Amino acid sequence: MKKPKLLRKSEKDVFAQTRNRLTLFYSTILTLFLAAFVALALFVFYIVVTNDQDQTLRILSDREVNMAERALDGSGGAWREQERRALTGNQVFYYITDVNGELIINNDDHEELRELYLDVIDGWLTDNIEVKRVEIGIPENDPFLEDFSEMDLEVMVLARPVIHNGERIAMMYMAIDNTFYSSMIKWVVLIFVSIALVFAVVGVALSRWMSKRALEPAKEAYNLQKEFVSNASHELRTPLSVILSAVEALGMEVDKSNPFKEKMLGTLKHEVKRMSGLITELLALARSDSEQAATQLKKERFDIRPAAEQMIESFSEYVSQKEICLKLVAPEQLEVAGDRDKLIQLMYILTDNAIKYTPAGGRVEIALEQHNNKKQCEFVLSVSDSGIGISPEDQKRIFDRFFRADKMRSRKEGGYGLGLSIAKSITTAHNGEITVESNTGEGSVFRARIPYLAEASKTMHPSGKALNQIL
The missing domain is CATH 3.30.450 (Beta-Lactamase)
Known part of the structure; x- marks a missing residue:
């Protein structure tokens, strides 16, 4: 599917924010220096002209007052x-x-x-x-x-x-x-300010070039690191799969009367699965960092309701163990446009994250909506929970890689701090945005907005009914 013109955006550079800050810093320094120089030059010029006029007036007054007194x-x-x-x-x-x-x-x-x-x-x-x-x-x-x-x-x-x-x-x-000197001062100020503005523009352009040059080594190192993560993740998947298969095979033949061996194989199997999950997430991030990530999206139109129901079913055992009420609020039919696998993965990530940080007896709600207008539609995925919440300080970094607001709980639940980063990369690749609203101890609401052209989507089912599925 061709990317819509209204949604077409340039690939966001991971160093764009740093480059803008460096440009602002360099520009501010150059502008302050230039402003100080212009102000000092104008002040000196003004003092010289004023003192010259003042001195001339005083000399004339000395002569005249002497004549008057005589x-x-x-x-x-x-x-x-x-x-x-x-x-x-x-x-x-x-x-x-x-x-x-x-x-x-x-x-x-x-x-x-x-x-x-x-x-x-x-x-x-x-x-x-x-x-x-x-x-x-x-x-x-x-x-x-x-x-x-x-x-x-x-x-x-x-x-x-x-x-x-x-x-x-x-x-x-x-x-x-003093008319001539006053006019001359005004013209000098105008000329100096005009020259200062020209040099300020040149300074901004120079600052941007300097910031770009300054980030080149860091950018090269980042690209090498990104390539290494991608290659390492890809290479590690095969041996980990072999190890997991071997562990499962050994588990089938282990002597049930030997609890030590059974426990060791269980632990080994659990850690291999954890490592496989980490490798999968790292590989997903490496692929999302690729400059072709947005162009590699498989844009298609599909009904996302069945996928949401299947996700609810897959979490049924997990939420039952934690005694959590998992609820789906969505229309009977909701057709959206985007990468099917990526959007389903986005739902899984946000739902899994909400369940992990919701205590027993809590609730998690997944809401699917569609906002339509003449030219553009918007798919809105909201996942709310009654969990531990996120502090305002942590909300600023919640989508950073490897960041975990509650590190002890994250380790216990098996998180690596990569899920929300992947969710953000999926949303960004679809030219959308993801936000969080939360207060400590009051739960959180993650909301992802995915835009697409109206022609790419059919309207909601004629009945317009929103069906609720509760576990």
Whole structure:
């Protein structure tokens, strides 16, 4: 069966998560370094430009305040009339006010903007030198300021007192045009940030390449280990089968009057079976790791209800010994699409796992459902139990290989910590997902969702009846 386009996904790389983490780590380091460099460069540039403007303003103010103080009449402290001087360089205005704020001397570049300039210094009194930046907003609808409506004006203003005989007798205000430097700073910031973003993108690409190169040795070692597990598991199956056959043959001829020999053969037979089970699970995992695992699935449409009933029957003796109620909830007919053997194995794994961790007198329920829409169907397998439950910490690792939440119970029940890993690999190969919901001491619910195209499945039996089979 051709893989549906909606479900077609690239094979998940076992190292994808590690590679993404390394990429994130490298990218974060490079980005932080780049951001620190850009921030430091912009800060230094800003300080240099600001200090240069501030120094220029202070030098001009020193000259002007000396001239203002010399203009005072020594006897009365009155101001002499000063010649109107032209403003120097990028100077915007030069004002002197008395202690009451009345303008004594004024000189500005544009008389039309004087009211806006005076608003800047209104009520500004200080006993020291103060400097601040002010952005002057020019009204757009004022006809007298029509020629300045499109002007962006930012000034650096200095205020300092004029002292005579130890007393402040006036205030001097001076401003220089800072628009050009402010615009230059904005452009420099924009250019630096743009360059930083470009380098950040390059850094992410470089980080991904570096993480790929860093994982190559580990990936090669993993592939060698995977190949070894596959080959070893395959080679060990035959001798273990021979040993098991020999043990069974010896068991038929053993002297029943010799309990020691009978016990030893029983133990040997049990351990060989356990080893065979481990080899089978390792071989299943090795095959699921293969890059062709998804393409090797035998996609077919089949009714999964009979297989579930047969599974219930096969567990009947086991659950009777443990006094567990095993219940199947499923429609009378439920046709799904997928690998028949793999999906049945998935049911067996989840059911066996639930029975193992459910104490005597407990219950295990297997629910089979089908969710349909116009384009896609979904087969949902849920296995719930009233067992010991799984802690939130263990739930994060429950599908890891060889992980066992309760190691003592797992050894007693004969588990190797591989069943749920195989269940996850089967679900992943079908482009599905498997989840667990559990609380310690309250049981668990494992739920596997297997999607497939609607055309690949028939609808549920017309009766729509869900039949329950209970053991």
